[in-house]
Amino acid sequence: MNSSAIWTSFSTILRREVRRFTRIWPQTLVPPVITMSLYFVIFGALIGSRIGDMGGFSYMEFVVPGLIMMSVITNSYSNVVSSFYSAKFQRSVEELLVSPTPNWVIMAGYVLGGVSRGLIVGLVVTLIALFFTHLSVQHVGITIAIVFLTSVLFSLAGFINAIFANSFDDISIIPTFVLTPLTYLGGVFYSIQLLSPFWQGLSKLNPILYMVNAFRYGVLGVSDINVVWAFVGVLVFIALLSAWGLHLMSNGKRLRH
């Protein structure tokens, strides 16, 4: 395929992905908005007002970047894992596999579909947050870069999960038992400065902590970790997962018999 045909194929996959999650918007866009609104009301306004400052900011200001990032992570992941697994389950993935579209374009199309949903949900959650607190972004470039790269990373992870999945149960195991605990313990709701040195050290093994803190640094200008490590880590993970995803597509036995 020449570059023009590749672009057409990529944009077709992306358009189909966006059409899918906007068609079922009550399942894809509304729930995260409701959940995050409840977080803002309960943790931010009701309980947060009694917690006092955290990291030099009101609790509501502190928690908002974490909640935005949490919604981006979960929505990017769940969009790709459910969409690609459904395509496998209904065998509609064969439409792509029999076409001349290269494997990397298929993966990029699905990943950008996940990024689209993650960023749209993140944007809506940000707009809702403005009803509860004032947000002034300190480092626009860092904020946009880290949220985009994090969304890419978790979309890739969702893609790989979908390739391995053999049932609908398999696409909920990782989000439930890995993603949610790591996100909740990844500095969304608290600064790790509150923890003992042992738990601080353990928390620093959690990759989500770096992404949440890099985003918080972009928005508020404060972070528990060195932001450079966040970018290095995310880029390394993106490179590794991309290579793994492409390997599974070309040589794996889960898509082709």
Next chain:
Amino acid sequence: MTAALSIQNLQKIYDNGFQALKGISFEVQPGDFFALLGPNGAGKSTTIGIICSLVRKTGGSVSIFGVDIDKNFPKAKQLLGVVPQEFNFSQFEKVFDIVATQGGFYGMPRALAEERTEKYLKQLGLWDKRNVQARMLSGGMKRRLMIARALIHEPRLLILDEPTAGVDIELRRSMWTFLQEINAQGTTIILTTHYLEEAESLCRNIAIIDKGDIVENTSIKSLLKTLSRETFILDTAESLQGAPDFGSFNGRLVDEHSLEVTVEKGQSLNELFTGLGAQGISVVSMRNRANRLEELFVSLLADEKQEEAR
């Protein structure tokens, strides 16, 4: 002339050790309407899966119009359209979107993809259903949707894996007409089917595959010439109380108004009618008990089994 499809020594052993293809070879010439027949589990769908990249071969080679799939699969895929046996589209997408989107996967600009989608949906009688979700279509409509989708990039070789399974006879015949038309326009067609009448009516050449081996590969005409016997059902004017004397023929009474008679190669039907006439039995109509190709197919597979038993 470069073959539309050339398969040489194709082998497939699945991970569980099952050898689905034992080194089959055959060619399909450009413009042909070719039947690939075989019982369930013979290796037809594995062969098609390898041709379209859904199954990875263990050995051998496949070329589509001279393009080796190992050397330039994207180019080979551009030349190929596949209608699979199972429905493999998103049930929740609209008919128009499914077909037009497939055009995009082949790198077609959206305007051209939409133009072709309209053309093929109209030709296949699905235009009125273009805004309906695929899950709302009947089984026959879903099969036609997959044909429209396979044609969107106008492939030179179209492979249909049991396209008329579960389709009523009227619709089946309209699909035959459509396939004959696109074949007449130059598209090479390979068909697998369980309706042997379909293969006999449509196809010029045939390969029969059984247990991963090609057991016959020839023209349908020459294959039918090898038919050594045919079985006919004769309807009689008179009510019969018992089986008449069939002379040198093998026959039996089916019911009081019909007889089943097997005619071996070299035997004359005139002799049969004369014999029955002498017993006061007049035949008012006759038909093949089974489709001729079906009879041949069954006897070929039976021969295979006998050889294996030896």
